Amino acid sequence: MSLLNRKRTILSKIETAYGTDSVPTGAANAILVKNINVTPMETQLVSRDLIRPYMGNSQNLAASVYGKLELEVELAGSGTAGTAPAFGPLLRACGLSETISAGTSVIYAPVSASFESVTNYFNLDGVLHKMTGSRGSVSVAFSAQGIPTLKFSFQGLYSPVVDSPAPTGVVFSAFQLPLIVNNVNTTGLSLQSFSGMVLSDLSIDLANSLTFRSLVGGTEQVLITDRKPAGSITFEATTVAAKDWWTAARNAATGSLTVTHGTVAGNKVTIAAPLAQITQPTYSDKDGIAMIQASLVLVPNAGNDELTFTFL
Secondary structure: OOOOOOOEEEEEEEOOOOOOOOOOOHHHHEOOOEEEEEEEEEEEEEEOOOOOOOOOOOOEEEEEEEEEEEEEEEOOOOOOOOOOOOOHHHHHOOOEEEEEEOOOEEEEEEOOOOOOOEEEEEEEOOEEEEEEEEEEEEEEEEEOOOOOEEEEEEEEEEOOOEEOOOOOOOOOOOOOOOOOOOOOOEEEEEEOOEOOOOEEEEEEEOOEEEEEEOOOOOOOEEEEEEEOOEEEEEEEOOOOOOOOHHHHHHOOOEEEEEEEEOOOOOOOEEEEEEEEEEEEEEEEEEOOEEEEEEEEEEEOOOOOOOOEEEEO
């Protein structure tokens, strides 16, 4: 029987103990995604390299096996201020803490210890791939006249692939309708105290370093060993009098970066970085208008604060 690629489901649930299946369900833990890319078996192979009196291959033995999962989620709120978005578990598994202020906000900020993990279920038309102990990284992308997206990349522990019916009662009602990036829905843009920016594109990558570790006497696990948040930005070029981006880049100047997407409580998110540095600015063209493209480096201020997501 042929498997229909269209019939794919992702379920994700925070684990109470690392690597222990948290048993996500379609009713409570379904993730509304796009652009799924799954590598069920990422294998580190060791060749036997046998010497024999004839030509031919030697077997390759699996030294370690783990899974990879990449997916995109539309960036939107939960519908209620102070309620975590439905994709909150994914953010938590990317080394971000979750702080809920009931009725007001939910803030995700980096941590450097006590990393959480999720169990991811990927069901392809009745074939189930489980990835326990999943940890990952996330990037956010804004493009004018487009849908803002969060791009997740996970590594998880391998489980034997089994035939299992697709989850029933899948509920996506917690996922809100996204808003297009434009000058109505996207406001409060400021970089290094300059608020007159006309933005075309902005992307920020948390850039966690992920390591699958399987040593004698240890426990198989996916570790977050570092992060180096970075990104890129494209905006209309300005005069030097308005903002001297060239001197800022040369002097390695830093300043806050902030942008808010959404117009009503429950579907607003502010992305902020206290110390953003621009590097390698250069000119480009969009619709006959001169643009500046630059790379971004996000630096911590007091620590564990170089990038925050605040859902309002």
